[in-house]
Amino acid sequence: MTSWFEKLTPNFLHPESKKVSIPEGVWHKCPNCKETIYGKDLKKSLKVCTTCGFHFLLCATERIEQLTDADSFKELYANLTPEDPIKFVDSKPYPERVKMAKRKTGLTEAVLTGDAKINGRLVSLAVLDFGFMGGSMGSVMGEKITRLIEHSADTNQPLIVVSASGGARMQEGILSLMQMAKTSIALNLLKDQHLAYISLLTYPTMGGVSASFAMLGDVILAEPGSLIGFAGPRVIKQTIKQDLPKQFQRAEEQLEHGGIDRVVKRGDLKDELSKILDYLTANIQ
Amino acid sequence: MATLYFERELVELKDKLAKLLDSSDTTTTKSLITKLKKEIVKKEKSTYQNLDAWQTTLVARHPKRPGTTDFIKTCISDFIELHGDRHYRNDKAITAGLGTLDGHKFMILGHVKGSNTTDNLKHNFGMANPEGYRKSLRLMQLAQKFNLPILTLIDTPGAYPGIGAEDRQQAESIAVCLREMGILKVPIISVVLGEGGSGGALALAVANRLLMLSNAVFGVISPEGCASILWDNPAKAKQASGMLKQTARDLKDLNIIEEIIDEPFSCAHNNPLLTLENVKAAIIRHYLVLSKLSPTQLLAQRQKKFRLIGRYK
Numbered sequence: 233m234t235s236w237f238e239k240l241t242p243n244f245l246h247p248e249s250k251k252v253s254i255p256e257g258v259w260h261k262c263p264n265c266k267e268t269i270y271g272k273d274l275k276k277s278l279k280v281c282t283t284c285g286f287h288f289l290l291c292a293t294e295r296i297e298q299l300t301d302a303d304s305f306k307e308l309y310a311n312l313t314p315e316d317p318i319k320f321v322d323s324k325p326y327p328e329r330v331k332m333a334k335r336k337t338g339l340t341e342a343v344l345t346g347d348a349k350i351n352g353r354l355v356s357l358a359v360l361d362f363g364f365m366g367g368s369m370g371s372v373m374g375e376k377i378t379r380l381i382e383h384s385a386d387t388n389q390p391l392i393v394v395s396a397s398g399g400a401r402m403q404e405g406i407l408s409l410m411q412m413a414k415t416s417i418a419l420n421l422l423k424d425q426h427l428a429y430i431s432l433l434t435y436p437t438m439g440g441v442s443a444s445f446a447m448l449g450d451v452i453l454a455e456p457g458s459l460i461g462f463a464g465p466r467v468i469k470q471t472i473k474q475d476l477p478k479q480f481q482r483a484e485e486q487l488e489h490g491g492i493d494r495v496v497k498r499g500d501l502k503d504e505l506s507k508i509l510d511y512l513t514a515n516i517q
Numbered sequence: 518m519a520t521l522y523f524e525r526e527l528v529e530l531k532d533k534l535a536k537l538l539d540s541s542d543t544t545t546t547k548s549l550i551t552k553l554k555k556e557i558v559k560k561e562k563s564t565y566q567n568l569d570a571w572q573t574t575l576v577a578r579h580p581k582r583p584g585t586t587d588f589i590k591t592c593i594s595d596f597i598e599l600h601g602d603r604h605y606r607n608d609k610a611i612t613a614g615l616g617t618l619d620g621h622k623f624m625i626l627g628h629v630k631g632s633n634t635t636d637n638l639k640h641n642f643g644m645a646n647p648e649g650y651r652k653s654l655r656l657m658q659l660a661q662k663f664n665l666p667i668l669t670l671i672d673t674p675g676a677y678p679g680i681g682a683e684d685r686q687q688a689e690s691i692a693v694c695l696r697e698m699g700i701l702k703v704p705i706i707s708v709v710l711g712e713g714g715s716g717g718a719l720a721l722a723v724a725n726r727l728l729m730l731s732n733a734v735f736g737v738i739s740p741e742g743c744a745s746i747l748w749d750n751p752a753k754a755k756q757a758s759g760m761l762k763q764t765a766r767d768l769k770d771l772n773i774i775e776e777i778i779d780e781p782f783s784c785a786h787n788n789p790l791l792t793l794e795n796v797k798a799a800i801i802r803h804y805l806v807l808s809k810l811s812p813t814q815l816l817a818q819r820q821k822k823f824r825l826i827g828r829y830k
C-alpha cells in the first residue's frame with residue numbers, strides 16, 4: 233500500500249492541477265484524447281475535457297469552489313502542521329519535502345477541512361489535495377479528519393469527504409498507519425447520531441486512505457475514471473506477474489464489482505450530493 | 518535460507534562442534550571441544566547483540582520463527598477452528614477459532630504464513646484477501662456476543678495485492694475491521710509475533726493492548742516497497758529499513774505499543790518454546806488487568822489510545 237503515488241502514470245497527472253485557478257488565456261492539452269482546450273472553456277466545463285469527458289485533477293480549492301455555495305467555506309484546523317516524528321530523510325529531509333509541498337500548493341497540509349454550504353445546507357467538508365505529497369495521510373490529515381468528524385457530531389451536521397490520495401505517508405512511519413484506525417474509529421460517532429457521511433472518491437483513492445475513511449461512507453460516489461483500490465496497480469502487477477485488465481480499479485469497474493454506489497460526472501456532483509442529503513436527513517429527528 | 522547472513526560464522530562453529538562431538542576419539546578432542554564451546558558463546562553474543570533494523574527484519578521473517586500455528590499448538594488447549602466469512606470462502610491466511618489459554622477462554626485469530634513451500638502456498642504467505650478480514654470481523658463480533666475476550670496474533674507481509682482481492686474490495690474489508698474493532702465491548706489483546714505489514718496487519722491490531730516480540734517489526738510499508746518508491750530499487754531495502762523505524766523498540770519509543778516481549782538471546786527461531794512461553798505469560802498478565810474493566814472502560818481505553826496517536830504542531 234502507501235505512497236506509490238509518485239509513480240502514477242504521468243499522463244494522468246496534470247501540471248495545472250496545483251494552481252488555484254486556470255490561466256484562462258492559454259491552451260491546455262487533454263491527457264486522454266490529446267485535444268487542446270482553451271483555458272476559459274476548461275474552467276467553464278469544471279475542468280472536464282469538452283471533447284472526451286476526461287476529468288482533470290482538481291486542487292482542493294478548485295473542488296471547494298465547484299461543490300459549495302459561493303464564499304460559504306469556513307476553514308477549520310488550518311493551523312495544524314506536520315512534525316518530523318521519525319526523522320525521515322530520503323533525498324531530502326521530510327520537513328524539507330513538506331516545505332516544498334506548501335510552497336507548491338499554497339496549503340498547509342494535504343487536506344482542507346471546514347464548514348461549508350451546499351445548496352444552502354450546512355455540512356462539514358474535507359477535501360484532500362493530491363498535489364500536496366500525493367494527498368498522503370500523516371498525523372495532520374488523520375487529526376483534521378478526526379476533528380471534523382467530531383465537529384459533525386457536535387454540530388449535528390452531515391459529513392462530506394472528497395478523497396484524492398496515494399495512501400498513507402511513509403515519511404511518518406507507523407504514525408501514519410495508525411491514522412487509518414483513528415479516523416475509522418471516529419466514524420462510529422456519526423452512526424450513533426444517524427448523521428449522514430458521503431464519501432466522494434476521485435483520482436486516485438488508494439492505500440491507507442481507501443482502507444479507512446474513504447470506503448466507509450454511508451453513500452460512496454466516484455468521479456468517472458477515478459482509480460480506486462487498496463494496492464497500487466504497479467505493486468499488483470509485480471506480485472501476480474500478469475498484465476492488468478484495462479479498466480482495472482477504475483470507478484466504472486468498481487461500480488460493477490459493487491464497491492461504490494454511483495459514478496457521477498463532475499457537473500452533476502453538487503446537486504446529487506444535495507439530493508442524497510435531502511433523503512438521508514428527511515426523516516431523522 | 519534458514520541461516521541468515523550474519524549467523525553464518527556461528528552456524529559453522531556449531532557444525533564443527535557437532536562433528537567433534539560425534540567423533541570417537543574423546544581424549545584428544547576434549548580440550549578442543551571446551552575451546553569451541555567458549556568460542557560459540559562469544560560468537561553468539563556478537564551475532565545477536567545489537568541487531569540493526571535490517572537484521573531484525575530478517576529475523577522477524579525467519580521461516581523457523583514461531584507463528585500463530587505454533588502458538589496454538591503449544592499454548593492453547595481445546596482449540597476449535599472456525600472457518601469462513603459466510604459469503605465467499607475460507608481464507609487460510611488467517612486462522613481463527615475458540616481456544617483456552619491457561620484456563621481462560623478466548624476467541625483467537627492470527628495470520629499464518631506457513632512453514633514450508635507447500636504450506637506457504639496454502640496460506641498465501643499470510644497475505645489475506647478480503648474474505649480473511651471479513652472472517653476475522655465476523656468472529657470478533659461473535660466473541661463480543663458471547664462475552665469472550667479476543668486475542669489476535671499478527672504475522673503478515675500485508676494484505677494480498679491481487680486482482681480478485683481488489684474486485685472484492687480489499688480496502689473496504691480492512692476499513693470496516695478498523696471501525697468495528699473500535700467499538701467491540703470485550704478485551705482485545707494483539708501480539709505482533711513476526712511481521713506486521715501495514716493495513717493487513719493493522720486490521721487485526723485495533724486492541725486494548727498491542728504487544729510486540731522484541732525482534733518483530735510493524736510498519737506502514739515494507740523496506741522493499743519503500744526502497745522501490747524512493748530509489749526504484751528494492752535491493753536498497755536495508756537502507757530503507759533503518760529509516761522506517763519499525764522495530765519493537767521504535768514503536769515503544771513512539772508510544773504505539775504497550776510492551777516489548779523478550780525473545781531468548783539467540784532469537785525466537787533458535788528457541789521457539791521459550792519465546793512462546795514469554796508470549797503466553799505476557800498475554801495472561803495483560804488479560805488479568807483488562808478482565809477487571811467494564812465494557813465502557815474497555816471502549817474508553819481503546820478509543821482514547823487511538824484518538825491520541827499522531828504528532829503535529
Ligand SMILES: [Zn+2]
Pocket residue numbers: 262263264265266267281282283284285286
Ligand atoms: Zn479529452
